[in-house]
Amino acid sequence: MSNDPDPVRRLRVLAAGLHAGMYREERIPLPYERVWAVAADLSAELPHLVPFLHAFQVPAGDADRKQARAVARSGLREDFEVRLAPGWCLMQSRLIVGGMAAVPEDGGTRFAVLGATRPTALRPVQWLYGHLLGGRRGRAFVGRVTERARLR
Amino acid sequence: MDIQGDSAEPWETAAALVRAAQGGDALAMDELLTLVTPYVTWLCRPIAPHDVPDAVQDSLLAVFKGLRTLRDPLAFYGWVRTVTVREAVRVARRTAVEEPADPADLARLGELRPGTDGELPSDVRDVLARLPVQHRAVLVLRELEGLDEAAVAELLGVPTGTVKSRLHRARSSFRKAWSR
The missing domain is CATH 1.10.1740.10 (RNA polymerase sigma factor, region 2, helix turn helix motif)
Structure with missing residues (x-):
């Protein structure tokens, strides 16, 4: 048995390190493959999962490191660096960090989501994102992932 | 980055x-x-x-x-x-x-190593398994990490004398097991 932390445990460590405003971990009663198919399909699914997001443009291909552009419903654009691996997704812009992780668990899936703001001089923007990402957003996010995975 | x-x-x-x-x-x-x-x-x-x-x-x-x-x-x-x-x-x-530690890990404990093949006899493993956790910690820091007694004491937040006595007891437990 490997002693290395699985992706969900790993995301939990990053959430602690980033003092993340949003971190949620839940068991989804659907197979891992179906759940992760939703999470990993960033350009098609992320706008369904994040309410203020209009589009998330990611270059096609299997590269584990990508540049992406998020377009908010407000028109605000933000460039992200993306790290994608099986059960693991980490996205970072100048202002915010987002992450998702999943592992199979007893026929279902343990799923985790993280949202954090980065230290920045742009306090009002940070406050806005903090508000958008905080609190109950985590539970709602996992709920939407579950809905989207059921549709597959 | x-x-x-x-x-x-x-x-x-x-x-x-x-x-x-x-x-x-x-x-x-x-x-x-x-x-x-x-x-x-x-x-x-x-x-x-x-x-x-x-x-x-x-x-x-x-x-x-x-x-x-x-x-x-x-x-x-x-x-x-x-x-x-x-x-x-x-x-x-x-x-x-408390369960016995992996023999491969124990074999790395520097001077406690019984032979060149790295295998520990089962009675030695049993002895190690019975050691209090704090004694194991002292052994790891001293033998694996090569810290001196003062550094081990500071790290564990105990007096140097305590480290000395734990080390002494841990080592003598091993010697008894080996010499049997």
């Missing part, structure tokens, strides 16, 4: 990542996590042999939660050792029944 140069010493590579991670760079933090996990695992295995995944996870959580408080990024590994030993001892103490 990609700082993993071939020529850089491990602590220099870590220090650059620590600085970036302290500034809230999640990608640097992720790389730092990859870099430090094997070391944390290596420390946890002999101290908490029955709970390695939990000891590793709790140590990593404590390390990254406290990362912002680390003043000197070059001191990262020493600080990780302090935090990890504390967490591993705490996790090992939670377990009611």
